[in-house]
Amino acid sequence: MSMTMTQKILAAHAGLEKVEAGQLILVNLDRVLGNDITSPVAIKEFEKIGATSVYDKDKVTMVMDHFAPNKDIKAATQCKMCRDFCDKHEVTHFYDVGQMGIEHALLPEKGLVVPGDVVIGADSHTCTYGALGAFSTGVGSTDMACGMATGKAWFKVPSAIKFVLKGKLNQYVSGKDVILHIIGKIGVDGALYKSMEFTGEGVQSLTIFDRLTISNMAIEAGAKNGIFEVDEQTIAYVKERSDRDFPIYKADEDAVYDETYEIDLSEIKSTVAFPHLPENTKTFDEIGDIKIDQVVIGSCTNGQYKDLAEAAEIFKGKKVAKRVRAIIIPATQDVYMKAMENGLLKIFIEAGCIVSTPTCGPCLGGYMGILAAGERAVATTNRNFVGRMGHVDSEVYLASPTVAAASAIAGKIADPAEVMK
């Protein structure tokens, strides 16, 4: 029996030669992740289990990013609970204000995930690391607690959908447009319980950061994981950050897929997901005049240096429209530093944007840019559910950094190609 790339990684971590879709297996975990919202619940369960130590203090990882810097007393209490736990159990990779960044940008950047790893995280966007050829998936706090205690988790081996990419992206189009296009095509449960495997010569034309954005939103199609074939770019990115050796897994040529889609990257246009589901996608030939109140550029989906640089190219020498609030959130301290060194922050501030410290903040309606009733935001984030960024009668339109920047300048949802004419 042949296997998909995901199945090969899972088999290796279960100590099995072969696995097949539907099989229940127990796998060894290379990393167990939590944040300031999900970890407190996990810590309580961990203590209930009666575990006295974490399975590996170098592999358990906590990042204070959702409501940190602490937005209120309750958030402060939750971060303190995580901090005390990590101190007590001598957790090596505890990232607090000053070192932290948004978890799914931070872990790849710190070299904490390498190809072939199995990672669980009590955060649905843990699927991001598929961009590096790892199996990573979101779980709840109970699974995180059991993972911290035992270093193991059970899984049902997923079947897969194959996406064969070819061609190259056009100017102002990026990974965000690719994944929004795919979700628009297959729907928010189009890959429910399955792997999304990305392959084909088109993969090489995508930067690691485009791939991180694409894998990040695999969950928005209901997928268990979204994984890219490892290439020279992946190896170069990882070797710069980690000393660990890693095997490279490739799907068997005769691996069985539930479905196969061919995607020509050169045909993908700037895409916007309308409220209130990521599958409600439109391109600019279908988008009329939609006035906006706020723009957010950041999040685990699009807060990398590349995303900020693409936005800065649009903002340079222009001004944010009157009555629009533009909020830029670098995903990590390193991204922030690089944006400062290369003059991006100056471009943003001169244009009338604000630049925040790394945080998930407004993406999930936590703080740092909450919407009032009737307000609309264009955001480079990942979800546009009812009330996601604030009031239940507010609206979020999901888009790429170039579309978000162009929209901030135009005061309405705008095509970057038009704004740059």
Next chain:
Amino acid sequence: MIFNGKAIKYGDNVDTDVIIPARYLNTIDKKELASHCMEDIDKNFVNKVQAGDIMIAGYNFGCGSSREHAPIAIKESGISLVIARSFARIFYRNSINIGLAILECDEAVDGISEGDIVEADLDNGILYNRTTGKQFTTQPFPAFIQQIITNGGLVSSIQKGDIK
């Protein structure tokens, strides 16, 4: 394992952000979470829900964030069982792990309306709509899943030695 209650019905793609909005995730207090359950799509839910009630929904219930606070809020609000056409995978796992009974059954979703009185016999996999007299079959709950639910979750089950 038998549940009895009135049906409270929602549509497709009910996400965890509306089940428990993120603005309330600065606490892990179950009662407080339950007091905001479903408020962004149904402000009246907390007033009408009674212990034992059964939630009915369409496709992809529980999509979005992995917050375990979502099934916790539903369970703490008094809901005994969620029946949907399909569940998002993280929510499915989390529900069993925290001891909330959930099951997939298209026919029951079609045949149960808001306010109907429903009886669910999970030993035999039979769902009765006591208001209309209709009945639906589903997969019985395996004994170990029933045990996790009775014990109040996976960790409690391990603690009690029911799962080794």
